[in-house]
Amino acid sequence: MGDKVLIEARDITKIYQMGDMQVHALRGATLEVRLGELVAIMGPSGSGKSTLMNILGCLDQPSSGEYFLEGVEIDQLDDNQLAQIRGRKIGFVFQTFNLLSRTTALSNVELPLVYSGMGGRQRRKRAMDALDAVGLADRVHHRPNELSGGQQQRVAIARALINEPSIILADEPTGNLDSKSGAEIMAIFQHLNEVRGITIIFVTHEPEIAQHTRRIVSLADGRIVDDRPVREPRIAGERAYGVRVRDIVNRKAASEQVE
Amino acid sequence: MQILESVRIALRALTANKMRSILTMLGIVIGVGAVIALLSVGHGFEQYITEQFEGLGSNLLFVISGQLESGGPGSARASRQRFQPLTMGDAEALADPFQISDVVAVAPEFQRSGRVVRGKVDMSTSISGVTPEYESVRNFRPVLGEFIAAEHVNGRSRVAVIGDTVAEELFDEFEYPIGQTIKLNDVPFKVIGVLEEKGGGGGFGDADNLVMIPISTAQTRLFSAGAVRGELVISIVFIQVVSQEKMGDVADRITEVLRERHRISFKDDDDFTVVNQADLIQVFGQFTAVFTTVLGAIAGISLLVGGIGIMNIMLVSVTERTREIGIRKAVGAKRSDILLQFLIEAMVLSMIGGFVGITLGYGASTLLSGVLELQTVVTAGAILLATSFSAAVGLFFGIYPATRAARLNPIDALRYE
Numbered sequence: 001m002g003d004k005v006l007i008e009a010r011d012i013t014k015i016y017q018m019g020d021m022q023v024h025a026l027r028g029a030t031l032e033v034r035l036g037e038l039v040a041i042m043g044p045s046g047s048g049k050s051t052l053m054n055i056l057g058c059l060d061q062p063s064s065g066e067y068f069l070e071g072v073e074i075d076q077l078d079d080n081q082l083a084q085i086r087g088r089k090i091g092f093v094f095q096t097f098n099l100l101s102r103t104t105a106l107s108n109v110e111l112p113l114v115y116s117g118m119g120g121r122q123r124r125k126r127a128m129d130a131l132d133a134v135g136l137a138d139r140v141h142h143r144p145n146e147l148s149g150g151q152q153q154r155v156a157i158a159r160a161l162i163n164e165p166s167i168i169l170a171d172e173p174t175g176n177l178d179s180k181s182g183a184e185i186m187a188i189f190q191h192l193n194e195v196r197g198i199t200i201i202f203v204t205h206e207p208e209i210a211q212h213t214r215r216i217v218s219l220a221d222g223r224i225v226d227d228r229p230v231r232e233p234r235i236a237g238e239r240a241y242g243v244r245v246r247d248i249v250n251r252k253a254a255s256e257q258v259e
Numbered sequence: 260m261q262i263l264e265s266v267r268i269a270l271r272a273l274t275a276n277k278m279r280s281i282l283t284m285l286g287i288v289i290g291v292g293a294v295i296a297l298l299s300v301g302h303g304f305e306q307y308i309t310e311q312f313e314g315l316g317s318n319l320l321f322v323i324s325g326q327l328e329s330g331g332p333g334s335a336r337a338s339r340q341r342f343q344p345l346t347m348g349d350a351e352a353l354a355d356p357f358q359i360s361d362v363v364a365v366a367p368e369f370q371r372s373g374r375v376v377r378g379k380v381d382m383s384t385s386i387s388g389v390t391p392e393y394e395s396v397r398n399f400r401p402v403l404g405e406f407i408a409a410e411h412v413n414g415r416s417r418v419a420v421i422g423d424t425v426a427e428e429l430f431d432e433f434e435y436p437i438g439q440t441i442k443l444n445d446v447p448f449k450v451i452g453v454l455e456e457k458g459g460g461g462g463f464g465d466a467d468n469l470v471m472i473p474i475s476t477a478q479t480r481l482f483s484a485g486a487v488r489g490e491l492v493i494s495i496v497f498i499q500v501v502s503q504e505k506m507g508d509v510a511d512r513i514t515e516v517l518r519e520r521h522r523i524s525f526k527d528d529d530d531f532t533v534v535n536q537a538d539l540i541q542v543f544g545q546f547t548a549v550f551t552t553v554l555g556a557i558a559g560i561s562l563l564v565g566g567i568g569i570m571n572i573m574l575v576s577v578t579e580r581t582r583e584i585g586i587r588k589a590v591g592a593k594r595s596d597i598l599l600q601f602l603i604e605a606m607v608l609s610m611i612g613g614f615v616g617i618t619l620g621y622g623a624s625t626l627l628s629g630v631l632e633l634q635t636v637v638t639a640g641a642i643l644l645a646t647s648f649s650a651a652v653g654l655f656f657g658i659y660p661a662t663r664a665a666r667l668n669p670i671d672a673l674r675y676e
Contacts, residue, residue, distance in 0.1 A: 079594055080595075
């Protein structure tokens with residue numbers, strides 16, 4: 001893991017106009033995330049964590065402040081350039097999965113590639129691979145309503161991965177899942193972070209989930225009030241995600257022994 | 260993103276809501292079908308009118324006395340002028356090859372309405388005094404017996420050639436009309452021929468309700484035609500010209516000859532009118548073209564209503580799929596991608612509707628053709644018009660909903676419940 005700065009957000013504010021009232025969702029948040037980090041953003045509801053996430057994900061623009069993603073100043077970009085960044089550099093995972101309900105898992109995973117202009121056959125192959133990587137090779141032609149919550153979230157993760165983004169942003173990814181499925185999802189995130197070196201930021205309000213990361217950023221009232229590393233990250237249940245996770249753990253243990 | 264991909268997405272979205280898509284299309288189907296069917300009736304009518312005029316005979320000019328145009332400075336002067344009717348002498352002059360070349364035949368006609376009686380049957384009809392040339396010039400062929408011959412004209416014979424309608428009214432099926440006696444305005448005539456059925460007539464009265472007799476008989480024995488400079492008056496002269504190209508030249512020569520004969524000074528207007536068959540077709544052609552346009556416009560309105568239906572459904576669809584739009588935007592769809600998706604959806608709706616409408620309109624046109632006894636014509640132009648119009652309707656009424664979809668803010672769209 002290099003020390004390359006991936007995200008650099010300085011003094012970000014966000015003000016919403018709700019009728020006559022101004023709502024200060026963010027009051028000057030400064031955050032730096034380096035390549036390969038696994039970060040949890042915590043805070044009570046209304047603390048601005050979702051707003052921060054949307055701004056980091058280029059879904060929303062800050063009212064003031066500077067935001068650089070891989071050295072590119074985001075608030076200088078127009079609508080189309082933002083769409084391109086969302087498509088190529090960022091993978092989203094949402095609490096409510098946000099899959100297209102009428103299309104198969106495969107088509108859902110393919111979607112970002114459709115918009116980055118990849119041809120049909122290549123697209124299909126990559127989507128198959130991505131679904132295989134999250135353990136859903138036998139569910140590619142199922143529609144979201146034929147899948148369990150955990151499976152749907154795994155489809156969403158496959159979709160987020162398909163364009164090989166530099167960062168995955170997950171907004172309460174386990175919020176709608178039972179603890180077993182939640183653990184599965186966390187195992188996948190840890191795997192992606194450890195093995196593939198993908199930077200992952202997720203929002204959660206569950207301390208146990210946050211303990212699976214290496215760094216916890218706490219927000220309150222639109223400001224970052226705490227930012228500390230996690231000494232001993234919890235490893236997501238190996239049984240939960242079967243062979244694949246055990247492999248990761250073993251591989252990791254092996255590499256540590258060599259050192 | 261490729262167009263093909265957008266079309267596939269559009270088709271998937273439309274098949275997901277089959278009933279709604281079909282109902283929306285129905286508006287366009289009816290609109291396009293109506294355009295095709297009504298235009299075909301209009302075109303059929305136009306063709307029918309043209310055929311009617313061509314049925315008068317080919318390469319025909321005719322001369323009538325007086326000015327056709329009413330109003331304008333010409334008519335005011337014409338009314339001050341001494342009015343001279345056309346005469347047998349005029350017709351003979353027009354037939355003179357030393358005066359006018361390129362004329363095939365000249366047929367003068369003296370026409371009045373009258374009553375024809377046989378036994379208990381008494382009907383009103385048109386009585387035409389004609390010469391033998393009339394048969395070829397006006398294309399009136401006898402199916403039974405013979406036409407008026409030169410000796411009938413010379414001898415002022417009381418012979419008659421009767422039209423199909425008159426024959427049917429006066430004689431029953433098994434009677435042979437030739438040689439029978441009928442009374443025209445109480446004067447007995449011998450039937451020597453029955454004319455072939457002309458049919459139609461449409462707005463011009465029954466073309467088969469007529470009786471033809473020698474022109475001399477009509478002028479002197481049956482009616483009393485006036486005379487100018489000792490020449491008997493006629494109603495109209497038909498002039499058959501050798502070819503279409505010579506029509507203009509011959510019309511000009513006719514004018515010169517008649518002006519001279521009628522002693523019209525150079526500053527006065529003609530006291531007669533030379534009518535070109537082609538001009539007549541054109542005048543009526545303009546009228547029927549307006550008729551066709553009006554029919555098309557009425558049908559066009561229903562197409563417009565269909566378009567509004569598409570817009571309505573597309574707006575509903577955009578609202579319903581707000582979340583989908585948000586998801587697409589979050590994974591990298593640009594505004595133009597979303598715009599294209601919804602625009603293509605609207606156009607696919609309207610164009611499929613258009614194609615079904617064309618098929619249906621074609622069917623309706625064929626059906627109407629049988630019912631109206633009118634040869635309806637579905638022109639390539641009408642199909643092109645309907646297709647491009649339905650695509651344009653899709654485009655026009657799709658733009659607003661599609662723009663609304665494209666402008667949605669991704670966060671708001673994702674939060675939409």
